[in-house]
Amino acid sequence: VLNDEIIRAIKExxxxxxxxxxxxxxxxxxxxxxxxxxxxxxxxxSGTFNRLxxxxxxxxxxxxxxxxxxxxxxxx
Numbered sequence: 001v002l003n004d005e006i007i008r009a010i011k012e013x014x015x016x017x018x019x020x021x022x023x024x025x026x027x028x029x030x031x032x033x034x035x036x037x038x039x040x041x042x043x044x045x046s047g048t049f050n051r052l053x054x055x056x057x058x059x060x061x062x063x064x065x066x067x068x069x070x071x072x073x074x075x076x
Contacts, residue, residue, distance in 0.1 A: 002010075002017075009015035020026050024035040027049050036048025044051035 006015060010017065018029055020029070027033070027035040031049055033049040033052075034047075036044035036050040038044060044054060
């Protein structure tokens, strides 16, 4: 049940409610990007949301690895 303020905002076009079944559906609605599916090569297609996430995580890993290798300790 939505309160009156939310219902009014929906009618005025200031608020939207979507039903989804998967996180991938939410990703596409909220970002406007296709989430992507893993291909036969084990990677997401270029230009998809999940590919960008994987690429960013790889960069974080590389940075953390360099920090660990340089100091001999885990990065905090």
